Amino acid sequence: MRSRLLLLGTALLLALLAWLALLAPLLAPAPPTQQVLQEGLQGPSLAHPFGQDRLGRDVLSRILFGGRVSLTVAVLAVGISLTVGVLIGAAAGACGGWVDEGAMRAVDILQAFPGILLAIALAAILGPSLTNVILALSAIGWVGYARLARGQVLVVREAEFVAAATALGAGPGRLLFRHLLPNILGPITVEATFGLAGAVVAEASLSFLGLGAQPPTPSWGAMLNEGRQYLLVAPHLTLFHGLWVTATVLAFDLLGDGLSAILDPRRR
Amino acid sequence: MRRFLLRRVLLLLPILWGVATLVFLLIHLTPGDPVEIMLGETALPAAKTALRARLRLDLPLLTQYGLFLGGLVRGDLGNSFVTEEGVAGIILRTLPATVELAAAALAIALLLAIPLGTVAAVFPGRLADRAAMGAALLGLSVPNFVLGPLLILTFAIGTGTFPVSGREEAASVVLPAITLGLALAGILSRMTRASLLEVLTREFVTAARARGLPERRVILRHALRNAAIPILTVLGLQAGALLTGTIITETIFSWPGLGRLTLQAIQSRDFPLVQGCVLTIAAIYVLVHLATDCLYAWADPRIRYDA
Numbered sequence: 001m002r003s004r005l006l007l008l009g010t011a012l013l014l015a016l017l018a019w020l021a022l023l024a025p026l027l028a029p030a031p032p033t034q035q036v037l038q039e040g041l042q043g044p045s046l047a048h049p050f051g052q053d054r055l056g057r058d059v060l061s062r063i064l065f066g067g068r069v070s071l072t073v074a075v076l077a078v079g080i081s082l083t084v085g086v087l088i089g090a091a092a093g094a095c096g097g098w099v100d101e102g103a104m105r106a107v108d109i110l111q112a113f114p115g116i117l118l119a120i121a122l123a124a125i126l127g128p129s130l131t132n133v134i135l136a137l138s139a140i141g142w143v144g145y146a147r148l149a150r151g152q153v154l155v156v157r158e159a160e161f162v163a164a165a166t167a168l169g170a171g172p173g174r175l176l177f178r179h180l181l182p183n184i185l186g187p188i189t190v191e192a193t194f195g196l197a198g199a200v201v202a203e204a205s206l207s208f209l210g211l212g213a214q215p216p217t218p219s220w221g222a223m224l225n226e227g228r229q230y231l232l233v234a235p236h237l238t239l240f241h242g243l244w245v246t247a248t249v250l251a252f253d254l255l256g257d258g259l260s261a262i263l264d265p266r267r268r
Numbered sequence: 269m270r271r272f273l274l275r276r277v278l279l280l281l282p283i284l285w286g287v288a289t290l291v292f293l294l295i296h297l298t299p300g301d302p303v304e305i306m307l308g309e310t311a312l313p314a315a316k317t318a319l320r321a322r323l324r325l326d327l328p329l330l331t332q333y334g335l336f337l338g339g340l341v342r343g344d345l346g347n348s349f350v351t352e353e354g355v356a357g358i359i360l361r362t363l364p365a366t367v368e369l370a371a372a373a374l375a376i377a378l379l380l381a382i383p384l385g386t387v388a389a390v391f392p393g394r395l396a397d398r399a400a401m402g403a404a405l406l407g408l409s410v411p412n413f414v415l416g417p418l419l420i421l422t423f424a425i426g427t428g429t430f431p432v433s434g435r436e437e438a439a440s441v442v443l444p445a446i447t448l449g450l451a452l453a454g455i456l457s458r459m460t461r462a463s464l465l466e467v468l469t470r471e472f473v474t475a476a477r478a479r480g481l482p483e484r485r486v487i488l489r490h491a492l493r494n495a496a497i498p499i500l501t502v503l504g505l506q507a508g509a510l511l512t513g514t515i516i517t518e519t520i521f522s523w524p525g526l527g528r529l530t531l532q533a534i535q536s537r538d539f540p541l542v543q544g545c546v547l548t549i550a551a552i553y554v555l556v557h558l559a560t561d562c563l564y565a566w567a568d569p570r571i572r573y574d575a
Contacts, residue, residue, distance in 0.1 A: 109290065112283045112286065112550060112554055113287060114553050115508070116512045117512045120512070120530075121291070121294060121542065122294065204411060209516065209531055210535070225413070231417055231420060232425060238417045242418060245414055257405070
């Protein structure tokens with residue numbers, strides 16, 4: 001019961017964060033790129049609750065707009081990874097033979113790489129842009145889902161309802177989409193929730209290193225990197241951005257924990 | 269055990285070859301001409317041709333690949349585009365700093381995680397458990413690029429306890445090691461709790477208690493050792509995160525290691541150096557996996573790999 005309450009609270013927090021990002025144009029006290037140079041690095045005030053950055057831009061507005069960038073990248077990267085990974089993994093598990101062998105060797109080699117390193121290398125080579133961040137994160141992200149989907153399909157494939165469907169004349173496509181995929185949704189949802197937390201951190205990491213969003217696009221990682229240079233005179237930059245990113249990641253992690261407690265019967 | 273080791277080492281070769289090929293293709297097949305990046309778009313065509321020839325970028329791709337692999341076998345990773353120094357030498361010079369940082373981070377993670385996870389598993393559902401697991405979740409949710417600046421703000425600028433950056437004093441390693449190790453501590457303490465909870469239900473634990481062993485001894489000597497395997501697995505899997513975490517952590521703290529070198533190489537488009545750094549990190553990662561497998565045998569005498 002307590003875990004369900006926590007789950008509900010987390011879901012509400014995430015919905016709130018998403019709404020704040022979505023409604024950023026209405027809620028933000030100022031346009032995120034509006035500069036007031038003579039007010040650079042000012043601390044929090046009534047007009048600017050989170051203070052102002054080096055160029056006098058409103059930090060709260062930039063955080064809200066940064067949320068749109070961050071969440072969009074995360075959702076797209078996880079969406080692409082998930083679709084590609086589940087299709088490849090499920091196909092490998094369902095077909096077996098050389099399809100399985102080929103897909104799993106590719107997964108092995110990609111997993112011999114620390115993922116974010118590959119993303120950093122890809123983003124660096126493709127050039128810094130948000131599209132390339134999404135590409136880079138998807139290129140490494142699908143592997144985990146493929147392995148998970150394949151494992152789950154191998155388990156479900158032996159179940160009697162699949163044998164029954166085959167006996168009734170269901171083809172491989174129908175088997176995959178109507179019978180196998182719906183049965184592996186639980187673990188994959190959990191994985192995707194943690195994946196969103198990971199993608200938010202990865203996007204911010206790449207932007208922090210200068211490989212993601214380019215100025216003046218507001219991005220949490222890039223803003224934290226800027227704040228680092230003004231730690232002494234303007235700690236509010238690091239503080240507010242840091243808190244916001246951490247709250248977002250924490251919310252996704254909590255949701256993932258809650259979902260896995262509910263969806264995984266062994267953890268009840 | 270020796271045969272197992274030999275087989276695993278032999279298996280390393282195709283994986284390393286695959287990784288090297290992937291890095292080579294990544295750098296040579298993606299858009300972006302290093303010569304243009306180095307000389308600028310306005311450079312004279314003759315200058316570009318000369319540089320391209322000097323960097324051997326004018327050779328057919330397959331020849332370049334052959335030269336690259338041949339060099340790898342001899343331990344020659346090519347020369348930096350920027351300083352023209354040997355890449356292998358540059359990497360070897362920065363490696364000790366990264367090893368020191370990673371070892372300190374690992375030590376901090378283990379020192380935090382094992383006690384936290386154990387306390388949580390011994391008092392499941394109680395306040396101690398919830399506090400420990402709350403702390404663990406927080407630890408693994410704070411990104412290193414947030415934690416690092418916050419630690420500098422509090423303990424370097426604020427109290428002045430530790431240096432802000434660099435590697436001049438022995439105390440310099442503390443803040444970067446916490447930054448790098450805290451997420452790992454979070455993950456490991458959750459794993460310790462889960463693994464220990466499972467082990468504590470087993471019969472040999474009941475038997476040990478029935479023999480009248482003190483609870484301390486049951487947990488520390490009997491249960492924890494048996495709970496070690498999943499913890500080691502997670503540790504091995506997280507080695508990659510620890511290694512790549514050094515890129516951000518070392519940048520934040522100006523720590524003169526492989527991570528900062530990688531980023532500097534990326535920023536200056538020094539492709540041979542990028543190639544060398546990525547390969548080195550990937551190779552360490554693969555080796556750590558091998559070491560994890562060997563540790564299994566130590567932690568669980570039933571695993572002997574001789575079959």
